[in-house]
Amino acid sequence: MVRQVAERRDVIPVLAELFRENGYEATSLALIGAATGLGKGSLYHFFPGGKDEMARAVLADIDRWFETLIFQPLEQRPDPQAAISAMFDDVSAYFRSGRRVCLVGVLALGTVRDRFAETVQGYFTRWCAALASALQRAGHECAHAILLAEEIVVGIQGAIVLARALDDPGVFARCIERLRVLVA
Amino acid sequence: MVRQVAERRDVIPVLAELFRENGYEATSLALIGAATGLGKGSLYHFFPGGKDEMARAVLADIDRWFETLIFQPLEQRPDPQAAISAMFDDVSAYFRSGRRVCLVGVLALGTVRDRFAETVQGYFTRWCAALASALQRAGHECAHAILLAEEIVVGIQGAIVLARALDDPGVFARCIERLRVLVA
DNA sequence: GTCTATAGAGTGATAGAC
DNA sequence: GTCTATCACTCTATAGAC
Secondary structure (H helix, E strand, O other): OOOOOOOOHHHHHHHHHHHHHHHHOOOOOOHHHHHHHHHHHHHHOOOOOOOHHHHHOOOOHHHHHHHHHHHHHHHHHHHHHHHHEEEEHHHHOOOHHOOOOOHHHHHHHHHHHOOOOHHHHHHHHHHHHHHHHHHHHHHOOOOHHHHHHHHHHHHHHHHHHHHHHHHHHHHHHHHHHHHHHHHH | OOOOOOOOHHHHHHHHHHHHHHHHHHOHHHHHHHHHOOOOOHHHHHOOOOOOHHHHHHHHHHHHHEEEHHHHHHHHHOOOOHHHHHHHHHHHHHHHHHHOOOOHHHHOHHHHHHHOOHHHHHHHHHHHHHHHHHHOOOOHHHHHHHHHHHHHHHHHHHHEEEHHHHHOHHHHHHHHHHHHHHHH
């Protein structure tokens, strides 16, 4: 038995893709074992709470990514317009123009929404707030900035749904361009 | 043994709500049996193809509803603006301002997307086309009507995601109002 | 010996098919 | 109701690092 160098954090991106592609319920431990190359022993060693803890770890990882690369720049970068533009770039890359779904959005629509309700709500609340902050600093009146932020997040989530449904990344790209013009 | 009056078509709305709330994978036959009051025998009598056939029956039912109440009026009503306005009313009621999810949208994001890919794609293609037709008749230039239709369907789907995530039907209502203004 | 990482047989429960 | 497959999960065993 060779001691693997695998660590908990190496497993999380694999878990993220599995949950994204299959959803929470359809991602079985057998699938996870096959995809990670780890046995149940290792998986339960890293995640004593089982699948629930795996999903929470993935969500925490996603949260960290967005917090660092999207939310904080929106709130803190001196040039809010540049921060918003960078958000559109980063989000397009992250969701691969709608080819990759938003795990938090998927969870919001499913049964497991209740299980992860706080995390799901927190993620979207935070996104809207950070974006509204940038929009306000960019010159939009407070109430308008909040509505605009909501419209942008709605647009991104809807674009993912339609791009996946029609299997057409162009839907996502067009939506992002439209939203860019909206805040320009 | 009393002969039940239950018929296949009586079961479909129950199945629809189950699939909407739980998704495809998480809707078990046990759950279906409990919700419908039917044993597995009856369920397999009505749907020999099992869960797959149940989901297809639900999708066909949804398709019929949208075709009759949304798509055909958009294409055929003499007053296209009134048809579009009625669409917003009907869709808001149908999705209960985002409290109820779009089953087709849920399937588009999930694994089972592949299984129902054609139906999912057909539904959204049809919706966009019917809406674009109405918009064109309402005076929008052809290419612009197509983009506008896409924007509206994206908005509705995104509004469902965000309204569910934030547990706030106001998100959905505001989005619909914004889309109404867009085509006015 | 102790601790951590690994593998996998085995648990009861429950899945969908018939 | 019966079937088999698979579910999430537990538990024991074992490897090497210290």
